Structures are given as structure tokens and as C-alpha cells.
Amino acid sequence: MGKGDRPRHGAGQSQRRRHRTRPPAGRHRRHPHHQGRPRVAAHRRRIRPGHDVLRRRPRHRHAAAEGVTTCSAIVFNGDGTWDRRDDFAVATAPPGGAVLAVEAVGLCHSDVAQLNGHPHVPGEVSPTVPGHEIVGRVHALDDGADLGVEVGDRVAVNIVTYGAPYEGNPFGVRCYGYSFGLDEREGLWGGYGEYMSILPGTQLVRLSDDISAEELTLFEPLSNMVAWLAKVNLQAGQTIVIQGPGHMGLTCAAYAKSLGATVVVTGTDEDALRLEVARGVGADHAIDVTVDDPVEVVQDLTGGFGASVAVDLASAPSTPSLCFDLVHHLGQVVWAGLKDRAAVPVVTDKVVMKSLTIHGGAGGTPESVAEACRILNQGDFPTGPLLGEVVGLDEIDRAMEILLRTAEPDAVRAVLRHASEGV
Incomplete structure (x- = not known):
């Protein structure tokens, strides 16, 4: 239509x-x-x-x-x-x-x-x-x-x-x-x-x-983040890059920050409001990819090392492959941004040569739903801005x-x- x-x-x-x-x-x-x-x-x-x-x-x-x-x-x-x-x-x-x-x-x-x-x-x-x-x-x-x-x-x-x-x-x-x-x-x-x-x-x-x-309806996206970031075993001090500042990406940023990670969120020039909210809920860096090359910025931020985790929560077909360039050797990638079944270009050699692990982000688990509700009930999660x-x-x-x-x-x-x- x-x-x-x-x-x-x-x-x-x-x-x-x-x-x-x-x-x-x-x-x-x-x-x-x-x-x-x-x-x-x-x-x-x-x-x-x-x-x-x-x-x-x-x-x-x-x-x-x-x-x-x-x-x-x-x-x-x-x-x-x-x-x-x-x-x-x-x-x-x-x-x-x-x-x-x-x-x-x-x-x-x-x-x-x-x-x-x-x-x-x-x-x-x-x-x-x-x-x-x-x-x-x-x-x-x-x-x-x-x-x-x-x-x-x-x-x-x-x-x-x-x-x-x-x-x-x-x-x-x-x-x-x-x-x-x-x-x-x-x-x-x-x-x-x-x-x-x-x-x-x-x-x-x-x-x-x-x-x-x-x-409280944020329990559902938060339950996904609890499950996904447990899969990648995100640790305090690690760098995570989140592509896509929608409500899922912003929830991911807030939760990753609560775990002590250095959080980078990327978006476009149409995402000014959302990138501002990302900073407000804990993102250390918000990158407009129409202005700056996200790979170069992440390399600079990590001393040339790269991020430990990259999460694709965007609808663009280019972001799944970009995850491979954002993470370091042995890095971990979560693919969760739906593309409406469109084919996306990826270079699988990068996965092989960097020995990357890719996770599909299909949803939460009973355990992550319970944990998300516990977090929200405590009253400390930034539900207002989200x-x-x-x-x-x-x-x-x-x-x-x-x-x-x-x-x-x-x-x-x-x-x-x-x-x-x-x-």
C-alpha cells in the first residue's frame, strides 16, 4: 500500500x-x-x-x-x-x-x-x-x-x-x-x-x-534483552553496539548499561529524538551513521579492538553484515531486526575468519520474563523515557x-x- x-x-x-x-x-x-x-x-x-x-x-x-x-x-x-x-x-x-x-x-x-x-x-x-x-x-x-x-x-x-x-x-x-x-x-x-x-x-x-x-508493558522487550544478553554473556566493561534505536534497541541500551557495559547506539539522521533518548537511558555514545562511519567510531572508542557484542535491531538490510565489522575476533552477534523476509547480503567469510558466534533473537524465555518483571517491579528501570x-x-x-x-x-x-x- x-x-x-x-x-x-x-x-x-x-x-x-x-x-x-x-x-x-x-x-x-x-x-x-x-x-x-x-x-x-x-x-x-x-x-x-x-x-x-x-x-x-x-x-x-x-x-x-x-x-x-x-x-x-x-x-x-x-x-x-x-x-x-x-x-x-x-x-x-x-x-x-x-x-x-x-x-x-x-x-x-x-x-x-x-x-x-x-x-x-x-x-x-x-x-x-x-x-x-x-x-x-x-x-x-x-x-x-x-x-x-x-x-x-x-x-x-x-x-x-x-x-x-x-x-x-x-x-x-x-x-x-x-x-x-x-x-x-x-x-x-x-x-x-x-x-x-x-x-x-x-x-x-x-x-x-x-x-x-x-x-509495565516494557516487560516484554526487556525480557528479550535479558535472554539475549545472557546468551552472549555480556560483562561489565565490555562494549556493545546496538543498531536501531527503536523501543527494542533503547530497551537493550538501558539494560546493557545496568550490566555495566559501555553502550553504543547507532541510527540515522531521522532518529534524532531516539538517539537523544538513548543517551538519556544510559548509552555512552550515539552515532548518526549518515554523518560518521560506525565501524571507524567503534574502532576509535575501543583502541582498535572492536566491540565484544553487536546487536542488529534495525530494519535496514545492511545492518546484519555490518555487525561482523563492528565486533572483534571471537565476538558475538545477535540478529533480531526483522526485514519482512527480504534477503540480506552477508559475507560469511568474515564469520569464519573472525570465529564469530551468531545468535537469533526470537524472544524471551519464562525465566527472562520473570526477571524482567522483577526488574520493573523494583522501580529503578528508566520506564519513563522509554x-x-x-x-x-x-x-x-x-x-x-x-x-x-x-x-x-x-x-x-x-x-x-x-x-x-x-x-
Whole structure:
């Protein structure tokens, strides 16, 4: 679809859109310079000694809001269009499962690939309710549920579940927001819906009530960084180069700095805001590659040695190969930037001659999800600068502009906040 294509509108209770429509009259988009934009949290948040960040509210096992029978959700059709539907029946708990009232979901550039029907997750289907950086409150529990949580708990959802294996998916991996169609139960299986069903066996990790749900959606990108930087065994004093200052790259920079590494982030002249944020969350150096050669700069910074680790989180086809030039002999590389299945040029001789190790960054693990939530619950991670812009269900077009990098002004990230907490 070209940038000039106009949105299409469906009939009835749904609205089909591509990437841009005007908000209803009287509504204002929450741009950073608008007074109505939600306040960004402080860079650091101190939790007083002895304070239980996971204290529980008293709730009953079933806490469905009286009179609420329908809810709203965004549906991706897999052809570049999306619908807003307000006629979904509120999700019900599967046997042994739960219902989540979604508070917020972080948006990711992979959502754009999903919107356009470029699958990158096992069993991905369309149409579906998307959204995989999910924070919400447990709304109801099946009588047989054993998920380690109670109704009213705020939780992070590990999107990876396991079902029966089938051809092309031998491990039976299914992911919330990707692998569940509208024909399964109420069709609510992703964070773009106000409610969603939770299967038995899903990892739900409790989150603090002292930090906003929008900020806590960073648990998902942070869980990836915890897993990936453990793979490369990043040590204090080592140099890491992160290509791509999107919300994943910026989260990587903040986490790498917390481990004591020297952090270098690269971007282009279109990334001025994001490179500034990178410095603010701990990057020691931010390189505009349209001005400076990143390999030369890294060589200078390391006394000609090179970085120990290079992470590709960019969408450009040139960055995977560039990682080989940024690291030293025996260096380690993480490839995690999606290219929408485009072929990329690489010189494999460099991997051989420098004895490099390449890791694929496919996501987190149950252990890294738990660790990411622990870090966020402590209140010291710089969630404020990494928050980006918060939108509602009627502002998905604005969120897509941010993901597509056509938004004015720019934002480091987009987060969808649902109007009702549901419990």
C-alpha cells in the first residue's frame, strides 16, 4: 500500500482502516506537546523500604463487571487493513484458564508486518486480535485454574503457549496476539482487545500497582534483552553496539548499561529524538551513521579492538553484515531486526575468519520474563523515557504512524491504553 492510500470504511459496527483517519470531532491526539497527554513517569522510581509492591486487593474469584456483555477490540485482517469492532462478547475463561481485563499493550514494529500479512510466528493466522506486550488484571478464574494468581492481580502475560504439534509446527507453539483466530471461543486472544481469554499453563507474572500499566508493558522487550544478553554473556566493561534505536534497541541500551557495559547506539539522521533518548537511558555514545562511519567510531572508542557484542535491531538490510565489522575476533552477534523476509547480503567469510558466534533473537524465555518483571517491579528501570506515546482504541491510526515512522512529531514507542480496567 502506498502512503497516499486512503482508509476504507466498513459498515455496521466495525470500521475498516488502513493507516490514517481523523479522530472523532472534539478529540485530540495526545502528541507530546498537548496538555492532555498522559504524564510521563519519572526516570527513576524509588520504592520505600518494606513496601510490598505486589500487595493484593481483596477480590472474589469471579469478578465480572455487572451488565458488561460486550467489549471492543481491533482486528488485523492480514491485508493491510484493520477493523475496530465493538460487538465482541466479553471473553470467558477456558477450562483451567482465566479472563484478563487488558489495561495496556505495547505496540511493536512486528505489528506492521502482521497487519500486512507477513507471518513471522508459528501458526500465525488472520484475521486476528493482535497485541503481544500485554499487561492487565485477572478478571475471572475458572474453578479449576491453577495459574498462581488471584482475581484483581495485575499481571504480565508470556505470549508463548504450547498446544498439539502439527505439520510445520512440531513443537505446537501458539502465541497470543498471533496464532488464534476469531473463530476460537469469543475470538479475544490479544492485547488490542479490552478482554482476552487465558489458557491453562500460561505464564502470568505479577506486576506492581505502583507503576503505570503503560510503562509495565516494557516487560516484554526487556525480557528479550535479558535472554539475549545472557546468551552472549555480556560483562561489565565490555562494549556493545546496538543498531536501531527503536523501543527494542533503547530497551537493550538501558539494560546493557545496568550490566555495566559501555553502550553504543547507532541510527540515522531521522532518529534524532531516539538517539537523544538513548543517551538519556544510559548509552555512552550515539552515532548518526549518515554523518560518521560506525565501524571507524567503534574502532576509535575501543583502541582498535572492536566491540565484544553487536546487536542488529534495525530494519535496514545492511545492518546484519555490518555487525561482523563492528565486533572483534571471537565476538558475538545477535540478529533480531526483522526485514519482512527480504534477503540480506552477508559475507560469511568474515564469520569464519573472525570465529564469530551468531545468535537469533526470537524472544524471551519464562525465566527472562520473570526477571524482567522483577526488574520493573523494583522501580529503578528508566520506564519513563522509554514509554513513548499513549493512545486509545480510537487512535490506532496515530499509533500506526509511529510504527511506520511517518508520525509528526515522532515518538520512541506507542502504547495502547484501554479505557476500562474491567475489575
